[in-house]
Amino acid sequence: VTLIRREDYVAPIFWIRTVDLTFDLDPAKTLVTSKMQLERNAAVPHGPLRLHGEELNLLRVLINGESVSFRQEGHELIIDNVPDADFVLEIRNTCCPDKNTALSGLYTSGGGFFTQCEAEGFRRITYFLDRPDVMAVYTVTLRADKSRFPVLLSNGNLLDTADLDNGRHMAKWHDPFPKPSYLFALVAGDLVAREQRIRTRAGKDHLLQVYVRRGDLEKTEHAMNSLIASVVWDEARFNLPLDLERFMVVGVSDFNMGAMENKGLNIFNTSALLASPATATDADFQRIESIVAHEYFHNWTGNRVTCRDWFQLSLKEGLTVFRDQEFSMDMAATPSARAVCRIQDVRALRSMQFPEDAGAMAHPVRPDVYAEINNFYTPTVYEKGSEVVRMYQTLVGREGFGKGMALYFERHDGQAVTCDDFAQAIADANPGSELSKRLDTFKRWYSQAGTPRLQARGQYDAAARTYTLSLQQVNPPSPGQPDKLPQVIPVALGLLSRDGAALPLQLDGEAQAAGTDRVLVLDSAEQSFVFVNVDSAPVPSLLRGFSAPVVLDDGLGDEELLVLLKHDSDAFNRWEASQRLALSRLLTSVRNGQPLRLDDAYLDAMRAVLRHPDLDPAFKALALQLPDEAYIAEQLTVVDPQAIHAAVTQAQEQLAAALQADWAWAFETHQVSGGYQPDPVQSGKRALTNLALSMLVLHATRSGDGVWPGRAYQRFKDATNMTDRMGALSALVQAHAALAEPALERFHAQFKGEALVIDKWFALQGRATELDGKTFARVKQLAKHSDFTLKNPNRARSLIFSLCMFNPAAFHRTDAAGYVFWAEQVLALDAINPQVAGRLARVMDRWTTLATPYRSAAREAIARVAAKAELSNDVREIIDRQLA
Ligand code: B3K
Ligand code: ZN
Numbered sequence: 001v002t003l004i005r006r007e008d009y010v011a012p013i014f015w016i017r018t019v020d021l022t023f024d025l026d027p028a029k030t031l032v033t034s035k036m037q038l039e040r041n042a043a044v045p046h047g048p049l050r051l052h053g054e055e056l057n058l059l060r061v062l063i064n065g066e067s068v069s070f071r072q073e074g075h076e077l078i079i080d081n082v083p084d085a086d087f088v089l090e091i092r093n094t095c096c097p098d099k100n101t102a103l104s105g106l107y108t109s110g111g112g113f114f115t116q117c118e119a120e121g122f123r124r125i126t127y128f129l130d131r132p133d134v135m136a137v138y139t140v141t142l143r144a145d146k147s148r149f150p151v152l153l154s155n156g157n158l159l160d161t162a163d164l165d166n167g168r169h170m171a172k173w174h175d176p177f178p179k180p181s182y183l184f185a186l187v188a189g190d191l192v193a194r195e196q197r198i199r200t201r202a203g204k205d206h207l208l209q210v211y212v213r214r215g216d217l218e219k220t221e222h223a224m225n226s227l228i229a230s231v232v233w234d235e236a237r238f239n240l241p242l243d244l245e246r247f248m249v250v251g252v253s254d255f256n257m258g259a260m261e262n263k264g265l266n267i268f269n270t271s272a273l274l275a276s277p278a279t280a281t282d283a284d285f286q287r288i289e290s291i292v293a294h295e296y297f298h299n300w301t302g303n304r305v306t307c308r309d310w311f312q313l314s315l316k317e318g319l320t321v322f323r324d325q326e327f328s329m330d331m332a333a334t335p336s337a338r339a340v341c342r343i344q345d346v347r348a349l350r351s352m353q354f355p356e357d358a359g360a361m362a363h364p365v366r367p368d369v370y371a372e373i374n375n376f377y378t379p380t381v382y383e384k385g386s387e388v389v390r391m392y393q394t395l396v397g398r399e400g401f402g403k404g405m406a407l408y409f410e411r412h413d414g415q416a417v418t419c420d421d422f423a424q425a426i427a428d429a430n431p432g433s434e435l436s437k438r439l440d441t442f443k444r445w446y447s448q449a450g451t452p453r454l455q456a457r458g459q460y461d462a463a464a465r466t467y468t469l470s471l472q473q474v475n476p477p478s479p480g481q482p483d484k485l486p487q488v489i490p491v492a493l494g495l496l497s498r499d500g501a502a503l504p505l506q507l508d509g510e511a512q513a514a515g516t517d518r519v520l521v522l523d524s525a526e527q528s529f530v531f532v533n534v535d536s537a538p539v540p541s542l543l544r545g546f547s548a549p550v551v552l553d554d555g556l557g558d559e560e561l562l563v564l565l566k567h568d569s570d571a572f573n574r575w576e577a578s579q580r581l582a583l584s585r586l587l588t589s590v591r592n593g594q595p596l597r598l599d600d601a602y603l604d605a606m607r608a609v610l611r612h613p614d615l616d617p618a619f620k621a622l623a624l625q626l627p628d629e630a631y632i633a634e635q636l637t638v639v640d641p642q643a644i645h646a647a648v649t650q651a652q653e654q655l656a657a658a659l660q661a662d663w664a665w666a667f668e669t670h671q672v673s674g675g676y677q678p679d680p681v682q683s684g685k686r687a688l689t690n691l692a693l694s695m696l697v698l699h700a701t702r703s704g705d706g707v708w709p710g711r712a713y714q715r716f717k718d719a720t721n722m723t724d725r726m727g728a729l730s731a732l733v734q735a736h737a738a739l740a741e742p743a744l745e746r747f748h749a750q751f752k753g754e755a756l757v758i759d760k761w762f763a764l765q766g767r768a769t770e771l772d773g774k775t776f777a778r779v780k781q782l783a784k785h786s787d788f789t790l791k792n793p794n795r796a797r798s799l800i801f802s803l804c805m806f807n808p809a810a811f812h813r814t815d816a817a818g819y820v821f822w823a824e825q826v827l828a829l830d831a832i833n834p835q836v837a838g839r840l841a842r843v844m845d846r847w848t849t850l851a852t853p854y855r856s857a858a859r860e861a862i863a864r865v866a867a868k869a870e871l872s873n874d875v876r877e878i879i880d881r882q883l884a
Helices: 214-219 219-240 282-299 310-330 335-358 379-412 421-427 436-443 557-569 570-594 600-611 619-622 629-633 641-658 659-671 681-702 707-718 722-736 740-749 755-766 776-783 793-806 817-830 834-844 855-865 873-883
Strands: 012-023 030-040 051-053 057-063 071-073 075-079 087-093 105-109 112-117 135-144 149-153 158-163 168-180 187-189 191-199 204-214 245-253 264-267 453-461 466-474 490-496 517-524 525-529 539-542 551-553
Touching: 012 282, 030 600, 051 619, 071 681, 112 245, 112 264, 135 149, 149 168, 187 264, 187 436, 191 214, 191 219, 204 219, 214 219, 219 245, 219 282, 219 310, 219 379, 219 490, 245 282, 264 282, 264 421, 264 525, 282 681, 282 722, 310 335, 310 379, 310 421, 335 379, 335 570, 335 619, 335 629, 335 681, 379 421, 379 490, 379 873, 421 436, 421 681, 453 490, 453 539, 466 490, 466 517, 539 557, 557 570, 557 600, 570 600, 570 619, 570 641, 600 619, 600 641, 619 681, 629 641, 641 659, 641 681, 659 681, 681 707, 681 722, 707 722, 707 740, 722 740, 740 755, 755 776, 755 793, 776 793, 776 817, 793 817, 793 834, 817 834, 817 855, 834 855, 834 873, 855 873
Parallel strands: 012 135, 204 245, 245 264, 453 551
Antiparallel strands: 012 030, 030 087, 051 075, 057 087, 071 075, 105 112, 112 187, 135 168, 149 187, 158 168, 191 204, 453 466, 466 525, 490 517, 490 539
16 A cells, blocks of 8 residues: 655645536436636646546546547546646546445435545546645536436535426536535435524524435434534634525435535534434434534634645644534533533543554554545544644633634635644744743644653642642653653642642742642653642642543542542542542452452442432433443553453442442432423433433342333333433343343334434444353344345444444454454455445454453454455555554
């Protein structure tokens, strides 16, 4: 495979200023005519015109109306003799949407046409300078059969529609904003729209539309509400208005990821768009709100200011994730609901991004090299990228960050820029800030892969009444980066007395205390901070709100963690204390190979959380949930997935048994009354009742008692919303209760026509806890189910990814059958859809840390995939890195 390197970036030899596209849409063979105005880039040396094109049939090439000679080399169309002056290039080609199972470029789904161009799908539609620094103004004419494709959409504003001969019709669209080709989109099909007119603060009128298939209209209300809230929020928080008269969102069932921010025409996976109380869970509602917001926010962070090259991907993705996370927190409104958002984000970061950063695919937030850019839409670029943006905000303050954003748009609106440009704007808007003082050091967050380890130790001097906090950072090596330099780590902290009071924070040399909550900045390998006027030995609460994406070793023992769990004013660290208490017990058991016995101190603390009169139910549910198996694995140098699973199972059973009366109390007292609302208050109660129910059913099943399984089955049948129905079903399935079988059958029959719900049905079984190999056997069986297909990414993910990625105990088998299954599925998927296959391949990223016999079996399976001659670039790159 050819590697593309960041250091090799050169500006394009030609600019494309305008492009006039005409599509004669036909599922089997679509004709594309492209008329472009080109000019030479005076800033770079002369050279031939090289256009990208893949899977196309070239019909003709004209320059200024005359045919020219050209060559085709690999995926390039090369024209050697082009005029020096501006010229018009006209290209005609065909492509085959029906055969496009990769779902990149122009494809068909459910009888309609859809596009996905990011990152390099546009070249599968027509020949082009398919790179983000070439920005053009698009005019698009769509022609198609009117009865089959009554709706014809593209970016921007609708200029014209007309009926044509032979039952065909046309629509002409114009997007006034220059954009890179990856933001191009078209949709044609038999769709209906929910519409909403809004007037923004700026006094402008806009039309918002959500297009879906006929039966799905009633499932679009939540998406529309989320879109309206996003428009309002971006204007209020960042002064960023909607810049188009019409903003369209379209749902499609075959889609490689969540959604896509095409200018004025966002295209969504139906799983990230459609929701009704009967078919979607609280988590789905929350996910939809955040993805709708994310794509909308891209209109400024991504579209108005885009990336110069794909190495800068985090410029738009990290920033936009940060924006959608801030939005979700603001929507959550109460401090406690905000903390719940933050906890969920950090949980995801630590169980997805930390392993990535420690494994075969570890890469910096701004990668240096790739073979296939689609492999780099990763938790590192997205979620770690967002943490980097959050650290800017922490260092310059919320207001300072707002100023930085304003300067960024003032400088770069309409441009394709780099992460350096962003960093510079934030720093320049905040002269003298903690950021500006050390911008170059801070930017190591973009260039160094790996998760920094932060060690903190405190020393109290009773006579001097001082508390010395020594911080030390270690930046572990990662592939290609053996040595690293210290990074800038903002450490938000507080100090608590043993009885839980917040202590004033006065550093040596300061005239007075600066509150009870502040940020220290570590920017070297080691640094000490001396607090004065400290009355008693404090308990440090460090890295509040998870102020940096690092692994913290604060050396705190149970006693101190219990103080934090009880009293910390920072809800995140309160939750973190609950996790640390569980983690240390789980790790001790796994490391010693001894059965786990939860002690009373831990169980009492958990009971106190559960029974606490003031804590939010959503928070309780998170604190009482054990760390997930992937996160536990990250703490170990040698990973035995079965040992981890055994410890977690024991902990769960003991937590279920010891707190049985408390779980029953929690279940009875947190029932939601009134109509379904996906808001934090209701969903918090449902999260807690569902957790309680799962504990009650687990304990009952283990002790042979039928009452709670019976109640769960009843609740499953009578539920009036999907959250409660899934909660009860999941409780039965996870406990391997006898009633799980009839419940699963009933569920399938009830939701036969609802693809997104059938996905849940598959996913639940793919994620079911392993018991004597039953879960694995069932997944293999389900892979042959008539409802199963690898062609639909949602369906493939629901079963195959659920097993391989989210069910370690069912996947990592001593007989290697899980790995064999993985290899088969990667190869089968690769022939259909390389992007999705590449994602599945990632499952083996951490194989080198596996214990015997898993390690050698994993290697064998990877080698089996590697041996296949015809692998996509996507899978090849990942396998190569795993074997490097
Ligand atoms: N920008 C798209 C992701 C495109 C992925 C291409 N493999 C969605 C998003 O991040 O909003
Ligand atoms: Zn994005």
